[in-house]
Amino acid sequence: MTDRFAREGGAVQTPAAGDAPAQGSSPIGDDAIAALQTALAAEHAALWSYGLVAAYDTDASTAVATMITSHQSIRDTAANLIVQGGATPVGPQPAYTSPKPVSDVASALGLALTIESDCADAWRAVIGSTDESTLRGTALSALTDAAMRMVTWRKAAGAATVTVPFPGDPQTS
C-alpha cells in the first residue's frame, strides 16, 4: 500500500544490515518505546477506522467485530509495554483522516486493507527495534495477525493475489 493512514508517534529507526546480533534480554530501550508508540498509534487509528468500515460493509460486521477485539487486545498490550518502559502511551485522536474517501463497500475494504497494512508495518518495526526476545515475539504475533487480516480483506475485495512475501515491509507489502 502506498497510502499510509495518518498516525502519530515517535520516529522509528529501521535497523541497518549488519547490526550486531542479540545478546540476551535487556530492558525496553528508547528505540523500542518509539516503535511501540507508533504501533499503538496505528492500533488507535485501526479501531477508529473499523467503525467506518462497519458502517459501509454491513455484510462484514461479524468479521469486523472479531478484528476490533483483536486490535483492542494488542492496543492494551502495547500501552502496558510502554508504561513498563517508563513512558506515557500515546492516546487516540478524536478523528482520523482516511487516505481516500470512504463511500461504499469497495472503498471501505480499501480502508480496512490500509489500516492493517499500517499496523503490520508498525509491528514489523517493533521487531527491528529491540533485541529482547519476548518483545519480538509479541510484535511477531501482532504482525502475523495483521497479515492474516490483510488476506481476509484482499479475499473479500476479490484480489487475484491475496498474500505478500514480506508483510509489514513498506518496500514490498
Place this chain on the structure above:
Amino acid sequence: MQSPHQRPLTRRALLGVAGIGVLSAVAGCNPFSSSPATITVTAPTTTTPPPPQTPTVLLGLIFTTRLHVTNLATAVSVDKRDAALLSMLLKDRKAHLAALEGEYARQFGTAPAAETAASPTMSATPATSADPDEVIGRIRGDASTAQNKFTDALSGASRFQAQLYGSIAACVATHRMVLA
C-alpha cells in the same frame, strides 16, 4: 582546505576547549545547559563487540526454504486443481529464498552452499501423488515447519535479520491460512 576567513586553531585555544570538556566530564554538567547538574551512576558499558553470528542458523533457513520451493514447484505441476493458488505461494517462497541468499552473501561474503547438508532428513521429497488433498496437506505441513523455524530464529538474530525472519514467518502463516 582552509577558508581565507578562518583563523588557524592555536594550541592554546585547543587546550582551552579540551579543558572545558574535561571539567564538564568531571562535574557532570553541560556548559551550554542551564539545568542543574545531576550525576548519574551507571554500570560500565562493555566495548567488546558481540561474537560474529555463525552461518548455521541462516544456512538452515535457506536449506529449508529451498526444499519448500522445490516441493511447491512439484505441487504446481501435479495439482492442476490448485495450481493458481500454489503458484502464488511459490512466488512468495522464491522471494524469501532470494532475500535469504542475499542476506547470506551480504553477511558472509559468499554464496551459500548449493547442497542441503544441514540434516539427513532434509532431502527433497517430490510430491508424486496427484491427489490434490494430499498435495495441499504436504504444502501446509511445509508452511507450518517454516513458520516454526523462522519464529525460532527470531530470538538470536540481528535486528535487521529479525525483521526479515518476522516478515517471512508472518507470510507463511498466511499460506497456512489460505491452504486451510
